[in-house]
Amino acid sequence: MRVTRLRLVNVKRHADLDLELAPGLTIVRGPNEAGKSTIQRGLELALFRKATATGQEMEDLRRWRAPADQVPAVTLEFEDEAIRGRLHKRFAAGRGQVELEVNGQSISDPNAVDQRLAELTGLPSERFFRSTASVRHQELAGLDRDEGALRDRLQMAMSGADRGTWAARRKLEEAIRRYRSEGAKNPGLLKSCRDRTGRLKAEVQAGETELARLERDRESYARARDARVELDERLARERAQLEASERAVALLSRRKDAEERYSRYRRAAELRDQIDQKEQSHPSPAPLPELRAAVERLRGLEWTISEHRAELSTELDLSDQEAALDVPRWRAPAFLALLLALAAVVTALTAGLVPSVRTVAAAAAAALAIAALLLLLPVRRQRRAAVEARRENVLRDEEIARRRSGRAELVKKVQAVEQTREELLKSLGLRDLAVAESLLAVESEHVGSIERLDAEFRGLIGNEEPEGDLAALRDAAAAEAEQTQHALAGMGEVGADPIASLDRYRNSVRAVTQQRERALQEEADARARVEQNPVDAEQVAARAEELEAERLRLASLERRLRIYEDALAALNAAEQATMKKAARYLEQRMGRDIERITGGRYRRVKVDENELSFRVWSPEREDWVDVRSLSQGTLDQVYLAARLGLVRQVTQHRRPPLVFDDPFVTFDDERALHAVALLKRMASDHQVIYLTSSDRYDAVADRVVVLDAPAGRDEGPAFADAASGLTRAGDGNGPGDGTVTRVRRSATAGAGTAPGHEQLTAFGVGSASTAGAVDATGGRTPGSGSDAPPEEPG
16 A cells, blocks of 8 residues: 555644655654644544544644634545555544545445554554554654564464464453462452352351241241131121121111201291291381381370470479569668767767867767767678678579570470371371370280291201292201111111121121231241241242352353363464464565664564564674673664564555655664665555654655744844844755755745745656755755765665
C-alpha cells in the first residue's frame, strides 16, 4: 500500500495541507513547529482512528483558533498493486463521517472501512502500527510496551490465523491462578469449592438428624391445626346463628319502630283533621290577637271614662266658697302706739331739759313708753293675721280658677274617650264591652284547643313537617310492620323469640371462642416448635442437591483446570516454536541490516524468543553483549533493524507505509546515512515517509517536501529588538539532491491560522537526477548555498 496524496484540513496548525508523496522514499523536511509530527499523526488517524472518536486528544487535534464548525478532516489517496483508492475522514465526534472508495466502490460503514484498511495495510490497530511501522522521536527502543501484540502478530504470521495467543495465555494463566490459589483471604475456585462441599456435607448430616424430631413436631402441629379448624367451623356456625339472632332482633326493633310510627302517624292524621276543622269554625271573625288587643283597648277606654267621671264627681261646688276672708285692721293702733312713743321721747327730752319736772317727766315718759309697747304687741299679731288672710285669699282665687279650667278639659276628655269606644265597638260589631269580653273568652278557648291539638301534633311528628302525606306515611309504616312480622315468622325458632335466641347464641359463641383460643395457643406452640427447628425436609433435600451439585462442580472445575493447564502448555509450546522461528528470522534479517548500518562492526544478532530482547557479538569482548548496555545510538540502530524485521515478519505479503519522525537524532553522520540508505532499499517494497528537520538525507530521497517555518513572531515591546534581530538572521535551507518541493502558504489560508502562516500545498513529482532544490515556481531554493552538483548518494 502506497499513499500517493495526503491532505490535512483544520488539523492543528494546518488549515489546508495537501502533500503528494513518492511511491518510494519521501522526505518531509521543515524546521521546528513546521507541523511534521502533525503529518505523521494525521496519517495514523486516517488509517486507524474512528471518525466518531471523542476525548481531549481529538479536541487538541482541532486547528488553532478555528471556529466550532470547522472540524479536522484527513484525506489520503493510495495505491496497492491494481487497487486505487481514496479515504476521507471527518472527525466531528457523533457527527463524524468516513468514506472509503476502492476501485470505484464506496464504503461508508466505519467497521467495514476499518476491516478493509486492516486488509490493505496488514496492521490490525493503531497501537500495533505505532509499535512497528510508525516511529517517533526516541521511540525506537519501545518494543517491550506492545510485546503481547507483537507475539500475537507473529503467531498469526506463522499459523495464518489471528488467534490472540498472547491474550489467551494471559487469560489461561490468570484462570489457573484463580483455580489454584490457596490463600485464606482470597481462596481459589478449587479451594472454595472443596470448602463448600465439606460444609454442605456437614449440614446434610445435621439436617438428617433433625428430620425425625421435625416429623414428630409436624404431627403435633397437624393435630392441633385439625382441632382448631373444627372449632373454627363450629364457631362459624355459632356466629352465623348469632348474626341471624341479631338480624331477628333488628327486625323486631324495626317492627316495633314501624308500629310506633304507624300509631304516631295515625294520631297525627286525626289531629290534622281536627285542627283543620277548628281552623274553619272560629267564633270571632277577627283573629284572636286582634280581638284580644281590641278588648284590652276597650277595657282601657272604659277604665279611663270611669276614672274621669269619678274625678268629676269628686269636684267641690265652688259657689259656696265665693266669700273672701276678712283682713284685720292694725294700722290705727299702730299709729297710736307711734304717737305714744313720740310723746315718751318728748317727755324724756323735757325731763332732761327741765330739771324741776325731771322726775315727773321721766315717770310720764316711762309710762308712755310702756303704753306704746303694750299697744304694739296686738298690732304685731293683727298685722301678721292680715298678711296671712291676704295670702289665703290669693290662693283661693287661684284654686278656683284652676278648678274651673280643669273641669272643662276633663269633660272634653270624657267625651273624646266615649266617642273612641263607640267607634271601636262599631268596628267589632259589638254592642258593649261585656259582649266583647264574652266573645274573647270563647275565641280564646277555641284557639287554645287548636294550640293543644297542634302541640300534640308537633309532639308526634316534630317541628318539621314530614315529607309526603301523613296518610301515606301511616300506610307505609303499617306495611313495614307487617313485612317485618312476616320476615320474623320466616326465621323459625330465632324469629319466634329473637331476644332469647340472641342471649343463647352469644353465650355459645363466647364459650366456643374460648375453646378456639386454647386450640390456637396449642397450635401456635406446635407451630413454634416446628419453626424453631432449624432444618426441614425441603432444606435437607436442597442441601443434599446442592452437595451433589457442588461435587459435580468440583469435578468439573478439576477437569476444566486440567484442560486449562493442557491448553496453556500447548500454547506455550506453540508460542515457543513460533517465537523460535520468528527469532531465527529476525536474527537473519537484523544481522544484515545491522551490518549495513554499523559498517560491519556488528554482524551477528541473537534474539531471546521469550522476552524479545537482543544481544550482539562484540568483537572487543568476543562475547555476546545485551544491546541495552551499548550506547543509545547503537541501541536505537539495533531496534530500528528489529522494527524493520518485525514489519517484514508480521505483515508478510502486505506492505504498509513506514513513517519515521526523525528517529536518527542519536546516530552519527555515517551511520545515519547508512540507515537512510537501508530505508532507501526498503522503499522498493514499502513506501517510506521520513520527517526531519535536516537536509542531510535529501540526496537519497525520491521526493523532498519542504515545509516553511511558522512566520508568527512575538512583537511585544519588551523584546521588539530581539525579534527584529532574529528576523534578520536569515532562513535559508541547506543543499540537497533529489526532487525538492517547497510547500508555500497560499493567501487562502483558513480562518484561525496564526499571523504570517500560509496554506501548505505540495505539487509536482521529480526524479533523483534533478539537481538543486526548487520551489513550486521552478526557481532555486533560497539559501541553497552554491550551484555545485550534489554528492553521489551512499
